[in-house]
Amino acid sequence: MVDFHRFRRLVSQSRAVAEQRDFRTASELLGDAVLLWQDEPLADLRTAPAEHLRETMSNALLEARKLLVTNRLRLGQHHRALVELEPLMGADNVDETLAQLWMDALCAAGRDHDARKYFHAFRRRFRRLMRAEPAVELPPATPGAGDHATVVVRSSPPASTAPPRQLPKDVSDFTGREPLLAAIDTLIRPDGTGVVALSGMPGVGKTSLAVHWAHRHRHRFPDGQLYLDANAYGPTAPVDPEEALGRFLEALDVPADRMPVGLDRRRNRFNQLLAGRRLLVVLDNVRDSRQARPLIPSAAECLTVITSRTRLRGLTVREGVPSITVPPLPDTDSFALLSRTVGADRADAEPGPVGALARLSGGLPLALRIIGEHVAERPRAAVADMVDELTARLLDADGEDDEEASLRTMFAWSYQALVPEAARLFRMLGLYPGTSIGPEASAALLGTGVTNAEALLDILARMCLINHDTARRYRLHDLLRRFAADRADEDDPDVRTDALRRLLDWSLLSGVNAVAVLAPDRQPVPDLPAATTVRPQTFASDTDAMTWCEVERENLAAASLWAGRHGFDRHAWQLPEVLVERFQRRGHQEEVLPLLKSALAAAERDGHHVAQVGTLNNIGTAYFALHDHANAAASIEQALQLARRIGFAEAEAACLHNLATVHLSDGDAALAARIHRDVVTVCRDTGNPMGEASALHRLGDALRQMGEHHEAAAHYLAALGLRERTGSLRGQGAIHRALAMLYLDLDRPDLALGHGERALDIHGGTRDDPGLCDALITMADIHRRLARPDAALRDAEQATALSLDLADTRRRCHALTVLTDALTATGDEALAACRRAEALALIEEVDDPQMRPIRERLLAVRHAATNARPCPSGAP
Template structure:
């Protein structure tokens, strides 16, 4: 065992075999944080946050590594070696947790509480006294910690205070009231608003016969709570105050045991499946410092009661004094059980005779808490409707656990009590199939595995729906699973019913729908018509023609008919969405108006974002049929693209929905208006499907100009996703259409895109004349931006052909036009190519200047696609002058951006370049790892030229390792690929002897 002790409960200290380790304040903090997570990786970023907060210096990581190196030296000098190790992405202190005083304190407190659970109060007193002696002062005393550190100190302080309260409660119970009277006033003065400490002081004074002093202590706290917080004392303290007023001796004696132990928890549901994570989290509740209220909430039919009963059955041994059950029927306001009646039922379960049950909710609640005090019981309250239904049923001590199920969130409980909240959603696919297998039998499921998986999907993971579907098959062994899946797919909600059982999915959801306010019910119907995976509150307000939807959305999420997906977005469970659509069909008088408002809203946000991101893209000007709502984002390009990013998953469903609703013009208009968003954000793979849908919609209209526009957009999407052969074919089709229409400017744009595809295929001899033809069309049409684009792209092709000197003229001409038009994005793209030309001409300073200006523009306008290319090009320039460290840094940044925009081609390029730098630096292991990763990604986005580079470097890597057998195949593969894409110079260089 490592002979090192670390103390953080006070000033941070480390003591090794040779005495206290000499460390500066900063290094003590680092070692202390590592000690709190002994045995686990603490990320570099977390340590930087602890040391410097939100404003770390530029050299933060370098400084951190230097501090850790000094810590290792200091530990070694004190006789401790190799305890602080590096393990990506951070550091680990390889030290047993019991060698850290904070962990030792927590373990000691846990043992003491186990003694209390066993009723061994005397042993608990001794253990808690030992725990208190580990505490030398405020954790990390005298240090300035970041946010994480402050939270950890607060957690340790709370543990210390609760352990101190446990200790003095045990001391008083074992005759130590006199000692408590001497010590507790100091603790109460330090924590004047902590009610349990005040209660312990009152109890100790009461035991010592100082009743008047005990009442004075209470009055002092009550006045302070009222003055400072406007709050009253809690019910436990108020009850103690009343007992002392009455000189009640019962506060010093345990309650009399009941004559029988209640066991009211219902039988567990058959074939309980899944919910392992939820059950594990519930088990962890019992290991904490205090026992919270457990609230299990979720939509109707999700198995809330089944989970509660399953867990209650698991923990009965931990709570041997009784298991109470009560159904409040809170989902049905007309038949809900009032609190007074609910308490009466619980009191009867606790063996209180009918004639001893007091009248009134307050008196019954007080008796209920008195009877549960010091008893270990499970109280399961099913189907609670509101917070007010639950509050009177909360036990007065943490010896019993209250478990509540509800279709509502009951978040208001958090203001009064500690709450562990479990929100149930649908079962995952594996658990859904497993449940069907348990009910139907594994053999039957094994006969039709695909049909069973489909049936599980139709049931959308709702346990009630899965059980009903299985019940419909159990009695019919010859019926196929596939047949039922087909029937339920067609019948949907109506199919989820079993003869003789009133508990259908539709009936359960209707029960949750009926109590809604009229506005919330209508919002549910309106949002149910949306085709998108999630919906925003802004869309809800637009559909309802209301200034805000926040209150009704809160009601719907509170009822778990809508799920809060974060960032102002919401989602439906599939069957609840189906129910909402059914209600809309039955109750909404103007379905066409709903569809019109929805499409108006999407066109509105896309149009406004397009104006901010690229006002030159103005071929479409949508018309709106309904009053426009307030703009849901601030008038800035970053805010616009951020909002569209949150809506991105819904774009394709909305375009398809527009076609289904007979509005194809709106469909292709939306695709057009979203072009600017995809140009700056990337994600071109999904853009392909969007453009295909837009093309189909344009063809629905019969408008050739619309068809040409969507063909052009699809060609660009194919180009950006490296589907170059399809890009060529699509642009050739677009070219025929624009020529048929007579759109000269459009012809220029299509020719430009076609030439770009030729250039990427390294068919430069075809690309160059097409670029020139594109420029001629744009000139004839008076389209200056088209002229500049053809010049810029011609320049780029010339650079790639090794004719950088010839590229300067067209690039400079393009730059002048973009400057005159004020188009920052295209200026940045042209500067990027100009920088490449300067680099190839050996003008590295000019190249870096061009790249720096372009990078600043790309970041200002949020064009992440251009950003990764610029980072790559800057890295290549540093590589050209031999600065491997700077090159590696830029390639690493480029990799981060490509992954953020999901550009697999860019990711493969960045990985290959990182591997290339490691190879040049002689770091063969790192080079091999990155090059193999690059090859794997490249397989998903084929590009013969880029793949050849990877095999070239893998050949060089194998040769460097002396593995000629591996080098040869890689070299041959690279040569074949270079020749295939007409890169003969590269192929010849690699074929030379000794290459």
């Protein structure tokens, strides 16, 4: 990931210098960026998030290569351009930008005949595959063009940031649907924009159709693709339009601390960002027009494709949105899809019976796959014999003739063929509140071992009753989830309750084990259940624990909300406790706030005052991380008053500590120091070394802000000793960074260096992204003061890239400031001026008194840089 951050920085710099028409330097920067790519990125990771990130990185590389070729052509280096383009020009290539660059390069090299030949071949291929006219043009003839000919390049440079690429993977065995694909083409505008809705029954393949069409045409949307599963019929409530817009804005690089609040403000910001951009939006699994309407861009250049089980009459009547009803597959396509599953040899040997089964499916792709797996699981049986068996089962559907009932009957074929233990797991999965599940959680549901649970999951996957999400995780189709939940009625209510309690216990206790590794100084969650009926996961390292938290984050949140709705109030407030650490490390605290507020309500219903104190404190901490100091102080003050009322001295000290930290951030160092001294005394009296270490650390911060550097250093070192004894790695890293900054204040960068390097090592090892960003900022300052401009630039660039990933505007201001200084030290005053202007604009936007020293620093440097050139227009 460090190389990818460097890659993005080089591409960004190349755009800036290209705007100044320095195409040679731009080409050199892009050449360096492309050389950073050696092997497949994230090759060892095969999770869904890794696949998505891998695709994003690959798309960014392709855009960089296009930009490199563009600059080559501007320099007249057409032969080099041809060499660099050739590996990208596959036989089935339909990328219009690559085609245009290839023809430009051919003509510049005097190969007009080859360019014309390629133009006609590309045009035929594009029309055949895309059923549209390509947006390419044959360059004018260049008679006498020689080695130094140049061309006017039509292709525009890519956007300043990598466009979102959120489309799910295309279906590998997509079959037929050509008339529907053509119908979608005719319903959108000739330029490929507009809105179209697809409706149809469950299992008919609406999502597959929309995604397949989108992949066919995504090259027409250079500014990216947004995708949303609106969850109309999933295990949780449909996605609220305000939340959906928040997800889109995040994908469009709006930082969390600048995220608009409220549906109308988010919609306005969404439309502002999309104005003038060609972008594809896929709204999948929408419940109704009211859910979809706010999410449709107003920008004329965008296209929105919507899928829903119901016809969205509101959109059709009020906005004139055309709608297509997706019918079942015709017999020929059903036969083709079923043949792929059962095998071509069996289909060729028994075409009649296979055709009969295809017709039995009703043309539903989901049903075809279930039938196909049923047949494929019995390779020695005659297909003809199974036709009678499956037909008989269908006729046993109690006379129901609606399509969904027929599909449920087909589900029943697979379900009834399961061994009892696999059937029980399937029923329990219908009650599972999360989105994806692995063997360990499945084992908790069943009360069995992990190996057995994994084997049962494999059985369900082979029967097409669950789908693989990643190598060891699975998801249910929402209709299958409903079918499984209905079947769960076969179990005794006490059995169902026990299974769900085991799942909640496993989730909670595994999370507690993860937090014990990630933050051994964190106060334990009170009143935990005994691990008598489950085997919670354990973790050998900080990395393992953090990986588990990332994978299970959505499931833990869903389990907590489900618990609060179904009478498990204690689990409902305990589960968010284990998520707080994840959000403190990886940012995006706005996601945990609603969960904590729900947890507070559960703690109040539970009558658990200690839980109320802890949750209020966590809410205040989340607000503080979002730089909302007023709400942070209010929540912490409420927790403090309750802690005093119930005589909870340890919690009172923690609340005072957090309240003092807010005062310190607001600039009242003297008040913060007084409170922290009191907290140190309380922690020593109550034998709380972890709390004492935190208080000593923040007392040091207050004293450093007051100019009492030597006393601050003594408190830092005392806190460091305590954290080393308690094993708090993150805490050690934070204190090393504080000591590094203190020595910088004293103009001793030589002493700061060792502490800064230690902070960098710790935060990098613990995957603490905010801490790592802070350490990189400090190290950039240290290297600059030690006259190491290249090292300062490296760390500042990494900090800037990481601050963008964290969506933290204030950290980004700090990172841009040290990047400005580093660029100035290397003599790149033009880019330094650009970054300085960006930082000043952000500071004005956040309007935070804490940022005033940074603003004054930037203004002073700008005043001194009298020979600085203006920031290139269009630079990021």
